[in-house]
Amino acid sequence: ITRTLCSSAVRxxxxxxxxxxxxxxxxxxxxxxxxVTGHSVVLVDTSEDILKNSAKNIQGSLKRVVKKKxxxxxxxxxxxxxxxxxxxxxxxxxxxVVQKTDLVxxxxxENLKVKQALFSTLDKVAPAHTIFVSNTSSLPxxxxxxSTARLDRFGGxxxxxxxxxxxxxxxxxxxxxxxxxxxxxxxxxxxxGKHPVSSHxxxxxxxxxxxxxxxxxxxxxxxxxxxKEDIDVAMKLGAGYPMGPFELLDYVGxxxxxxxxxxxxxxxxxxxxxxxSPLLNKLVAEGKLGKKTGEGFYKYK
Ligand code: NAI
Numbered sequence: 001i002t003r004t005l006c007s008s009a010v011r012x013x014x015x016x017x018x019x020x021x022x023x024x025x026x027x028x029x030x031x032x033x034x035x036v037t038g039h040s041v042v043l044v045d046t047s048e049d050i051l052k053n054s055a056k057n058i059q060g061s062l063k064r065v066v067k068k069k070x071x072x073x074x075x076x077x078x079x080x081x082x083x084x085x086x087x088x089x090x091x092x093x094x095x096x097v098v099q100k101t102d103l104v105x106x107x108x109x110e111n112l113k114v115k116q117a118l119f120s121t122l123d124k125v126a127p128a129h130t131i132f133v134s135n136t137s138s139l140p141x142x143x144x145x146x147s148t149a150r151l152d153r154f155g156g157x158x159x160x161x162x163x164x165x166x167x168x169x170x171x172x173x174x175x176x177x178x179x180x181x182x183x184x185x186x187x188x189x190x191x192x193g194k195h196p197v198s199s200h201x202x203x204x205x206x207x208x209x210x211x212x213x214x215x216x217x218x219x220x221x222x223x224x225x226x227x228k229e230d231i232d233v234a235m236k237l238g239a240g241y242p243m244g245p246f247e248l249l250d251y252v253g254x255x256x257x258x259x260x261x262x263x264x265x266x267x268x269x270x271x272x273x274x275x276x277s278p279l280l281n282k283l284v285a286e287g288k289l290g291k292k293t294g295e296g297f298y299k300y301k
Contacts, residue, residue, distance in 0.1 A: 017039065
């Protein structure tokens with residue numbers, strides 16, 4: 001909150017206007033934190049109905065924050081929510097809105113061809129200075145960037161779920177990403193109040209997703225012998241996780257989680273960390289996709 005709506009810092013920054021493409025779980029969260037920190041944000045998705053839902057989710061999330069932070073000043077809280085929402089507009093036409101944007105953050109479906117098609121179109125209409133980034137969890141940034149003629153102004157920003165809560169962002173420097181672009185992305189991440197870690201070396205040596213995958217496969221095996229509740233409580237109270245791993249999987253959506261893990265497995269089939277989880281596959285096949293369907297690892301009302 002102390003860093004919220006800090007428009008003077010944003011006024012002097014290279015990135016002031018942000019277009020977020022994809023108004024799902026990640027895109028809504030990214031739009032929210034960018035708007036909270038005083039950026040002008042356009043959120044893009046394929047239909048007005050989806051965008052209405054995204055705006056509703058952002059407003060709901062802001063109200064939860066305000067309830068805690070402005071507990072004794074409800075009017076100031078209302079005003080804060082309104083100011084943040086005023087920083088966000090929506091559109092179903094990415095090509096028209098990117099014409100005045102400094103940064104495009106893509107958070108659409110995890111499919112290389114679909115991402116390439118989107119960026120190829122936007123590359124032709126976005127201003128020369130505009131930086132493109134993908135929030136992909138499994139696709140190489142260079143492969144996505146290859147659909148454009150701006151390899152030097154193309155990088156990765158990998159956010160974590162839930163975006164408004166999680167402080168970490170992996171900033172990915174692909175082979176073609178210029179130092180200037182990389183520095184601008186580090187600055188932008190800090191302007192969001194997040195902590196950037198640089199990922200240009202870690203694609204194949206260290207990255208949080210490798211760690212997460214190894215923990216995940218360990219947890220999945222463990223849950224065959226023990227209880228998911230115990231694992232969640234242990235990780236929250238003993239390891240300082242804000243959410244237990246099974247709670248997080250349900251929150252992210254088991255279909256999305258499976259999609260991400262399958263993507264890693266496809267790339268590195270010999271890596272045991274990325275081996276398919278029969279338990280996860282069974283739940284997805286039964287349509288138990290987590291919070292959004294009312295049941296995943298847990299049941300929801
Ligand atoms: P989601 O399924 O909740 O949202 C995706 C949104 O993109 C949907 O609203 C969909 O209508 C929209 N969309 C699809 N194609 C589009 C297009 N061509 N133009 C405009 N909008 C389009 O997915 P989620 O979870 O938000 O993930 C988005 C991306 O972020 C994926 O690449 C995913 O791998 C990545 N990611 C996801 C994380 C997670 O924990 N869910 C963590 C880090 C990255």
